[in-house]
Amino acid sequence: MKKFFMFLAVAGALTFSASIASAQDQPAEGAATEQAAPQQMSAEDLLKGTGEDVPFHQQIKSYFIQGGPEFMSAIILCLILGLALAIERILYLSFAKTNTKKLIAKVEDALAEGGVQKALDVCRDTKGPVASIFYDGLLHYDEGLDVVEKRIASAGGVQMSLMENNLSWISLFIAIAPSLGFLGTVIGMVKAFDAIEAAGDISPNIVAGGMKVALITTVGGLIVAMILQVFYNYILSRIDALSIDMEEASINLVDALAKNEKK
Numbered sequence: 001m002k003k004f005f006m007f008l009a010v011a012g013a014l015t016f017s018a019s020i021a022s023a024q025d026q027p028a029e030g031a032a033t034e035q036a037a038p039q040q041m042s043a044e045d046l047l048k049g050t051g052e053d054v055p056f057h058q059q060i061k062s063y064f065i066q067g068g069p070e071f072m073s074a075i076i077l078c079l080i081l082g083l084a085l086a087i088e089r090i091l092y093l094s095f096a097k098t099n100t101k102k103l104i105a106k107v108e109d110a111l112a113e114g115g116v117q118k119a120l121d122v123c124r125d126t127k128g129p130v131a132s133i134f135y136d137g138l139l140h141y142d143e144g145l146d147v148v149e150k151r152i153a154s155a156g157g158v159q160m161s162l163m164e165n166n167l168s169w170i171s172l173f174i175a176i177a178p179s180l181g182f183l184g185t186v187i188g189m190v191k192a193f194d195a196i197e198a199a200g201d202i203s204p205n206i207v208a209g210g211m212k213v214a215l216i217t218t219v220g221g222l223i224v225a226m227i228l229q230v231f232y233n234y235i236l237s238r239i240d241a242l243s244i245d246m247e248e249a250s251i252n253l254v255d256a257l258a259k260n261e262k263k
Helices: 002-024 029-034 043-048 056-067 069-096 100-124 129-139 145-163 167-199 204-262
Strands: none
Touching (some): 069 145, 100 204, 145 204
């Protein structure tokens, strides 16, 4: 439930920031009544140039309008949801990071001073997947080291699944975004050929304009997919680093339990 609320909070923040950016582009009503209305620039004017420097966000807005609100909105929705899931995973993995060397030292001291029960208390008071794995293994210490190793392996698999949670949705948005772009391009090309058929002539302006509008959705989909792919690979690298820490820490825990048995 906490992860769900964290996801909603991140998605809401991204949506709210996007709405603020859009609202800032709208002129104030009071200023419009006191001053003469500025010359309105169409999307074509923005893209072809009006003799003035066009702000970057205005260019993006023009491309969005030309690409078609249906497909461009779906592509931006993929970006917002994908970024929300990626940020949620990054936050989760950041909180899951544990100083394994310090934890191992605490567990070894607890085993030497108060036995397994004190070591369990140390693991219970420590956050992170490594501490959870230690706790699960120490609970079965009385059943032998073989059982402890099996429990550690099982707990490690569970923690890996928790760390990889929602990655399938991010990969889905990575695949859907360019697919939506290609679909918008195909539909745009169909509309361009319909315009050519209605005009009864293959005009370069009609062909070029229709193809340009059709390709904008493909560009948007590919950009979104590339952005999400960078976050996806970064998350995978964090998971790999945490899994290596868990494996090393698990080996050190078994060694510490073996030394404790010999005493």
